[in-house]
Amino acid sequence: MSTPAKISLRNVHKAFGAKKVLQGVDLDVAAGSSVAIIGGSGTGKSVTLKCILGLLTPDQGSIVIDGLDMTTAIRSDHEAMLAKTGMLFQGAALFDSLSVWENVAFGLIEGKGMKPKLARDLAIARLADVGLDADVANLSPASLSGGMQKRVGLARAIATEPEILFFDEPTTGIDPIMGDVINDLIVKCTRELGASAVTITHDMASARKIADRVAMLYQGKIIWDGPVSEIDQTDNPYLQQFVAGDIEGPLDLDLKHL
Amino acid sequence: MPIFAPVGRMFLSFLALVGRVTVFAGRTIGHMIAPPIYFRLIFKQMREIGYFSLPVVAMTTLFAGMVLALQSYSGFSRFSAESAVATVVVISMTRELGPVLAGLMVAGRVGAAIAAEIGTMRVTEQIDALVTLSTNPFKYLVVPRVIAGLITLPILVLIGDIIGVLGGYLVGVNKLGFNEASYIRSTFQYLEQLDVVSGLVKAAVFGFIITLMGCYHGYNSRGGAQGVGQATTNAVVSSSILILISNYVVTELFFTR
Numbered sequence: 170m171s172t173p174a175k176i177s178l179r180n181v182h183k184a185f186g187a188k189k190v191l192q193g194v195d196l197d198v199a200a201g202s203s204v205a206i207i208g209g210s211g212t213g214k215s216v217t218l219k220c221i222l223g224l225l226t227p228d229q230g231s232i233v234i235d236g237l238d239m240t241t242a243i244r245s246d247h248e249a250m251l252a253k254t255g256m257l258f259q260g261a262a263l264f265d266s267l268s269v270w271e272n273v274a275f276g277l278i279e280g281k282g283m284k285p286k287l288a289r290d291l292a293i294a295r296l297a298d299v300g301l302d303a304d305v306a307n308l309s310p311a312s313l314s315g316g317m318q319k320r321v322g323l324a325r326a327i328a329t330e331p332e333i334l335f336f337d338e339p340t341t342g343i344d345p346i347m348g349d350v351i352n353d354l355i356v357k358c359t360r361e362l363g364a365s366a367v368t369i370t371h372d373m374a375s376a377r378k379i380a381d382r383v384a385m386l387y388q389g390k391i392i393w394d395g396p397v398s399e400i401d402q403t404d405n406p407y408l409q410q411f412v413a414g415d416i417e418g419p420l421d422l423d424l425k426h427l
Numbered sequence: 428m429p430i431f432a433p434v435g436r437m438f439l440s441f442l443a444l445v446g447r448v449t450v451f452a453g454r455t456i457g458h459m460i461a462p463p464i465y466f467r468l469i470f471k472q473m474r475e476i477g478y479f480s481l482p483v484v485a486m487t488t489l490f491a492g493m494v495l496a497l498q499s500y501s502g503f504s505r506f507s508a509e510s511a512v513a514t515v516v517v518i519s520m521t522r523e524l525g526p527v528l529a530g531l532m533v534a535g536r537v538g539a540a541i542a543a544e545i546g547t548m549r550v551t552e553q554i555d556a557l558v559t560l561s562t563n564p565f566k567y568l569v570v571p572r573v574i575a576g577l578i579t580l581p582i583l584v585l586i587g588d589i590i591g592v593l594g595g596y597l598v599g600v601n602k603l604g605f606n607e608a609s610y611i612r613s614t615f616q617y618l619e620q621l622d623v624v625s626g627l628v629k630a631a632v633f634g635f636i637i638t639l640m641g642c643y644h645g646y647n648s649r650g651g652a653q654g655v656g657q658a659t660t661n662a663v664v665s666s667s668i669l670i671l672i673s674n675y676v677v678t679e680l681f682f683t684r
Contacts, residue, residue: 251561262556280561
């Protein structure tokens with residue numbers, strides 16, 4: 170018997186004016202699994218993620234999370250969905266006006282109403298989970314390196330022990346070694362929480378390490394979806410070209426607009 | 428005629444902008460009256476908007492009161508009405524100069540800062556992050572600033588009025604040779620409660636406009652650093668224009684019979 174889908178996208182369309190970004194995305198994320206959505210720049214990976222989170226409203230189609238269609242859900246259902254999700258943003262998106270520990274504890278204090286003192290202790294424990302000392306807790310996010318900011322962003326994403334984790338280009342903008350550290354932390358944290366995870370990336374090394382399954386987005390649709398172990402055996406020429414990083418191939422790169 | 432098409436497009440886009448700002452204001456007011464209210468953030472914004480604007484408002488109104496005394500003395504002496512200087516200073520400061528000058532100065536200082544801060548949060552995805560952390564950005568970012576603007580501008584203007592009148596007094600007594608006691612008596616003799624109240628109502632309206640326009644342009648900024656810069660400019664320009672327009676409207680409401 171197959172595991173029921175935690176997240177299910179069916180025929181999701183999204184356009185911005187005349188530009189059709191998503192043209193019928195179908196995707197299932199099983200409970201406890203980790204899916205990486207890969208694809209070139211401008212193929213709609215971030216738009217897909219923002220539609221799932223409700224930051225953008227799809228023009229058509231359904232996005233079902235835990236059996237509830239978010240495109241027709243009332244506000245309280247949507248808030249309940251957000252309460253069980255965590256997100257690591259591409260640029261970490263840490264709040265400049267707050268210290269590191271206040272960033273990590275934000276969801277606990279504002280979302281769950283936890284007392285600040287208790288939330289601070291928990292935030293420091295989460296910082297330790299991502300390999301950061303308590304010394305950084307009182308620093309401003311601006312004084313941290315890019316890799317440290319990503320780790321603080323990860324600590325913030327997991328602080329509320331969410332059931333679903335989203336990672337937006339987790340290794341972009343940091344060196345390969347720090348990228349690998351982030352990948353390892355993502356795997357560790359996701360496993361410890363038993364969470365379902367959706368990662369969007371164009372970094373194949375990251376996708377291979379983080380994900381159980383990979384879905385490739387091209388021209389607004391998922392054109393390949395399968396276990397990460399089958400990436401190298403695929404006969405799909407689009408995926409073969411993307412994985413190999415070749416300029417020549419069936420992918421219409423449209424370099425003028427990337 | 429080719430000239431009509433761009434004019435029509437500009438007019439339609441202006442109407443669309445008015446509609447968007449109105450919807451934004453409506454959402455803000457809706458969130459102002461529904462919990463949760465972040466009192467800690469309101470107090471923080473009151474400090475940012477009110478306390479830190481005190482020096483600039485004090486300097487502006489002090490010199491406005493001083494120059495007003497000089498100008499009115501020089502003008503009124505032409506028809507031997509020098510004794511009206513104190514009355515002119517206090518009525519001008521409380522009704523017009525206090526609220527308008529404080530409003531314009533705060534629009535430049537605070538409106539720009541709000542638009543820049545929220546605009547930067549928009550382009551660095553911090554506003555999206557708020558949503559994913561189960562926090563309504565309107566309640567967390569917009570409402571505290573607008574409430575703080577509504578409360579602090581009247582307080583700032585009241586202080587500015589007093590400092591402006593003091594400026595007039597200093598020039599009147601030390602430079603123009605007025606008797607201290609008679610200047611003070613003249614200041615309060617013809618001053619009515621409505622003069623002060625109308626100025627404070629204007630200040631509250633200006634506080635709403637400044638913070639709302641700062642939040643609106645910051646919240647809707649797009650396109651990185653250039654977009655944030657544009658949002659900052661738009662916030663200051665639009666709030667300054669709206670201050671001058673609403674100043675006329677409120678004056679007409681109070682003083683036209």
